[in-house]
Amino acid sequence: MDTFSTIRARGMTKSFGDVIALDGVDLDVTQGQIHGLVGPNGAGKTTLLGLLLGLAVADSGELDVLGTRVGRALAAPDGVAGFVDGPGLYPSLTARQNLAALAALRGHDRRTAGIDEVLDQVGLTDVADDRARGFSLGMRQRLGLAAALLTRPRVLVLDEPSNGLDPAGTKHVHGVLTRLAADGTSVVLSSHRMDDLEALCSEVTILSTGRVVFSGPLTELAPGSRELDYRLRTSDPQTTRRLAAARGIRVVDGAAPRHDADLLVVRALVPALDELVVSLVQSGVALRELAPVVSPLEAAFLALTEHKEAGR
Known part of the structure; x- marks a missing residue:
C-alpha cells in the first residue's frame, strides 16, 4: 500500500x-x-x-x-x-x-x-x-x-x-x-x-x-552508547557473575529481590551484554530471562526530558 x-x-x-x-x-x-x-x-x-x-x-x-x-x-x-x-x-x-x-x-x-x-x-x-x-x-x-x-x-x-x-x-x-x-x-x-x-x-x-x-x-532510541540495567535470570548465577565480571559488566547488588536467587541485575552496554549471552551459552548456562529494567523508550525519555528540564 x-x-x-x-x-x-x-x-x-x-x-x-x-x-x-x-x-x-x-x-x-x-x-x-x-x-x-x-x-x-x-x-x-x-x-x-x-x-x-x-x-x-x-x-x-x-x-x-x-x-x-x-x-x-x-x-x-x-x-x-x-x-x-x-x-x-x-x-x-x-x-x-x-x-x-x-x-x-x-x-x-x-x-x-x-x-x-x-x-x-x-x-x-x-x-x-x-x-x-x-x-x-x-x-x-x-x-x-x-x-x-x-x-x-x-x-x-x-x-x-x-x-x-x-x-x-x-x-x-x-x-x-x-x-x-x-x-x-x-x-x-x-x-x-x-x-x-x-x-x-x-x-x-x-x-x-x-x-x-x-x-x-523507536529503533533510533536504542541505547548504543548508554549503559542500562537488565534483569538476567540463568540456571547458574555464580557462573553468570564470573562471566559478567570477566567482561567488565557490573552486577548491581541489592537490585534484585533477595528471595529470587536466580535473578541478577546487571549494568551494561548492548555489545557487552551480547558477548555475555554468547559466553553463557558456550558455558552451558541456560538463559531464562533477559529484559531491561527500564525500557529503551523510557530510558531515552528520561534522559532527553531531564536534560531539557535542566537547561530551561
Whole structure:
C-alpha cells in the first residue's frame, strides 16, 4: 500500500497567556502509522492533540491534515476523530444510546450508523444497554473509542486510550488500533505507559517544555552508547557473575529481590551484554530471562526530558 503524509505540522506555536504550551513544534505522520506522543506533564501533548482535533487553533505555524491546510476555525478537520482528556459521555444513557445520540448530532440514521459494529469492535456488546454512569474508567475509554470509530476516521487522535484498562482490555484495544492502522488509518496517541507505546508505535515524538526533543523511529532510541540495567535470570548465577565480571559488566547488588536467587541485575552496554549471552551459552548456562529494567523508550525519555528540564 502506497503511503502519504496524513499530518504535517511545521513551526506550531500555542500560548495561553504567559504560558508557552507549544514552541515551534514539527510533526509528521504517514498513512497507516501509529505515532506516539510522549512527554512529562505540561509538555504540550494535550495542546497538540487539541490542535489536531480542531479544539484549538495555533498562534502560528502550519498544519496540514489529509492534504488540507487547517484554518482558523474551531472545527475538527474532515476525516479526523478522537478525544482529549477522556471521552464526553451522557451518564444517564446506555452505551448504545450514547452512540445513537452522537450519530443523530451528525445527521446520521441510527439504524445505518454502524453502532452495533463499533460496539463489537471495542468489546462492549455485552454491556451495550447498560447506563454509562455505571461504567468503569476503562469501559468509558472503550466507549469513547467506539464513538470515534463511528465516523470511520482516516486519522484517529487518542489521549491515554489504555487508561483504566485491565490487561485483557488493553490487549483488545491494541488489536483494534493495530487493525485500523493495517487498513490505512493513521493513529496519533498520547500515553504515559511506555509499554503501550513500544507495543503499538512505529515512531514517537518526545516533547519537553513545549518543544520536540526527539521525533523518529523507536529503533533510533536504542541505547548504543548508554549503559542500562537488565534483569538476567540463568540456571547458574555464580557462573553468570564470573562471566559478567570477566567482561567488565557490573552486577548491581541489592537490585534484585533477595528471595529470587536466580535473578541478577546487571549494568551494561548492548555489545557487552551480547558477548555475555554468547559466553553463557558456550558455558552451558541456560538463559531464562533477559529484559531491561527500564525500557529503551523510557530510558531515552528520561534522559532527553531531564536534560531539557535542566537547561530551561
